[in-house]
Amino acid sequence: MLDADGKVLYVGKARDLKARLNSYFQKRVDAVKTRALVARVAGVQTTVTSDETEALLLEQALIKELRPPYNVLLRDDKSYPYIRISVEQTFPRVGFHRGKRKEGTRYFGPYPSAGSVREALNVVEKVFRLRNCRDSFFRNRTRPCLQYQIKRCTAPCVGLVSEEDYRRQVALAIDFLDGRDAQVTSGLEQRMAAAAEALDFERAAELRDQIAAIRLVQQKQYVDTDRGDVDVIAVLARHGLAVVEILVVRQGRVLGHHSHFPRVRADDDEEEILEAFLSQYYLGDSGDLALPAEVIVDRPVESLGALADALRAAKGRKVRFASAVRGERLAWLRMARENAEQTIITQLTSRDNMAQRYAALAELLAMPAPPARIECFDISHTGGEQAVASCVVFGAEGAIKGDYRRFNVAPAQGGDDYAALAEAVTRRYQRVTREGKALPELLLIDGGKGQVKSVMTALESIGLGHMYVLGISKGPSRKAGLEVLHRSDGRELTPPADSPALHLLQQVRDEAHRFAITGHRARRGKARNASVLEEIPGIGPRRRQQLLHHFGGLQQLRNASVESLAGAPGISRSMAESIYAWLHE
Structure with a gap:
């Protein structure tokens, strides 16, 4: 798709070109991005390919070359880091590598970050004691360096290790980096047993320490299998x-x-x-x-x-x-x-991002300066029962979690969010004014006109009718980006979906929603904890007591995995799966 100057705006592929174009050029298009794109389109060019695979390859080539503004673009194209072992040398060196690779050298990776490379290098140096020094440093040594003293190198530079023994350690390191941990450990165990049998206990102890270090690395892995790349x-x-x-x-x-x-x-x-x-x-x-x-x-x-x-x-x-x-x-x-x-x-929550969004919010709401403190309220309940109101606080640096508050609210009629909000707001700001603490410069309410009106009535009753109150409600489609902002004077604002100000309000609203839900679930769960184990099929009083004793309490039992449950006395794998499913359904 091209603009009036012939600049490419968008590149796409389609199995049915007519249907694809019809989806753009309709009287009503909900997507803001599509409307903005179509408003600029002056022409369309097409290229016919033999199949979908060829179309996909062409699409990506054009996106990379032309970088159209309405395509999703991948920006991070840095080269990936590797571990490099110079196997072509008499005493190979292990080190960090990024960039072009050359023949005759072994590379392991790519690793996702430089930090993960250095962590792996740390293990290789500690376990296999390979040199990491530059060749110029290696050639001019007359005595071992500090790496040898702390047992992270065997000092091949001054002949303290034979070429054969050093090469054996290189081979083990390569196997380790290739993921053949079990093979490496097995070989070391055999050599340790042989050394002990030959009464070379010092060598056997060194091999034992190598095995222990490798097993420690294996234990630190979240998952360690032989399932490939x-x-x-x-x-x-x-x-x-x-x-x-x-x-x-x-x-x-x-x-x-x-x-x-x-x-x-x-x-x-x-x-x-x-x-x-x-x-x-x-x-x-x-x-x-x-x-x-x-x-x-x-x-x-x-x-x-x-x-x-x-x-x-x-x-x-x-x-x-x-x-x-x-x-x-x-x-x-x-x-x-x-x-x-x-x-x-x-x-x-990055500082630059928050500053940009606060400035945009001040401009959107016509405030003289960005608000230094935003507080937001939300209500969570189940069928009107165990209702909890949340209050979250944001400042210039982001969330101020130490100032968060929850309120157990009990409106006269269950499920009355208006009354629940009024109760929470009244309790919150009566205490704030009594203790002389700071009031928010913007009070955000998760809701529409009715919620805002209810909150304003409550604030006026305690002499705080001057506070800036703003409601945020989802549009008719309830899709993120189509929210409507409700001012206390009855006026409405509909910022564009890409507005940084709207993104800030969404973030604050979502945090209030999360905080309210977690509080409600905790309150509801507390009422149910006494009987939850009694409801699990096949679990009698004695087994319940054993489970609680084994895990130390109901909360620890809830946090246990299926594998942990199966390890408890008298619990089979199938029973563990049933217990886990019951506790997490």
């Missing part, structure tokens, strides 16, 4: 930001994670972001990217079959894509999702 990918979009998190698994070992931040628009959905990312990431021409045998994604994507065919055509490699997984793969996927969640929280 896998990339596990999760995507999360929130408040105008998006992150694609890649968990790197090589030879069944989790090496770490790497975050990518595609340039997106507010109404790009996560499936669209993931689809664009996968094709650009794996079909790119970066020589540093080693294709895994399998890619696990956190949601189904329609074009995965075409992408696999395109990779086979472009790279000569067969890559399997999967979204429905279980066992170890499900554990990896959960880890990727958790890392994505943490990454986007970090980005949302």
Whole structure:
């Protein structure tokens, strides 16, 4: 799609071109990005390909070359770090590497970050005692350096180790980095037994320490299997930001994670972001990217079959894509999702990001300066029972969690959110004024006109009718980005979906919602804890007592995994699965 000057605005592929174009040029289009794109389109060019695979390859080539503003673009194209062992040398050196690779040298990776490379190097130096010094330093030594003194090198520079013994350690390190831990451990155990039999107890002790260090590394792995090379990918979009998190698994070992931040628009959905990312990431021409045998994604994507065919055509490699997984793969996927969640929280709370959003909010609300303190209320209940009101506080640096408060509210009629909000607001600000603490410069309410009116009435009754109150409600479609803002004077604001001010209000509102729900669940769970174990089929009084005694309480029992439950006295695997399902349904 081209603008009036012939500049490319968007590149896409379509099996049915007419249907695809009709989806853009309709009288009513909900997506803000699509409306903005169509407003600028002056012409369309098409290229016919022989099949969908060829179309996908062409699409990615054009996106990379032209970088159209309305495509999701992958910005992070740095080369990946590796571990390098110079096997061509008499006494090979192990070290960090990034950039072009040369023949005659072994490379291990790619690793997701420099930190994960250094962690692996630390293990290799400690366990296998290979040199990491530069060649110029190595050639000019006359006595061992500090690395030898702290037992992280065997000092080949001054002949304290034979070439044969050093090469044996290099071979073990290579096996270890290739993921053959069990093979390395088995070989060391045999050598330790032989050394002990020969009464060489000093050597046997050194081998014992090597084995112990390797086993310690194995224990630190979240999952350690022989399932091969896998990339596990999760995507999360929130408040105008998006992150694609890649968990790197090589030879069944989790090496770490790497975050990518595609340039997106507010109404790009996560499936669209993931689809664009996968094709650009794996079909790119970066020589540093080693294709895994399998890619696990956190949601189904329609074009995965075409992408696999395109990779086979472009790279000569067969890559399997999967979204429905279980066992170890499900554990990896959960880890990727958790890392994505943490990454986007970090980005949302960064100082520069918050400053930009506060300034935009002041402009949107016509305030003389950005509000120094925002407080937001929300209500959570189940059928009107166990209602909890939350109050979260944000300042210029983000969430001020020490000032968060919850209120157990009991309106006269169960489920009356208006009365519940009025009660919570009254209790909150009567105490604030009594103690002389700071009032918020903006009071945000999760709700529409009715909630705002109820809160204003409550504030006026305690002499605080001058406070700036703003309601935020979801639009008719209840889709994020289409929220309506309700002022206390009855006027409404509808900021665009990509407004930084709206993203800040969404973030504050969502935090209030989360805080209210967790409080409500805790209150509801407290009322049920006394009888929850009695409801589990097949668990009698004696077994209940054993379970509580084994885990130390009901909360610890709830946090236990299926494997931990199965390890309790008298609990079979099938019974453990039943207990876990009952406690988490």
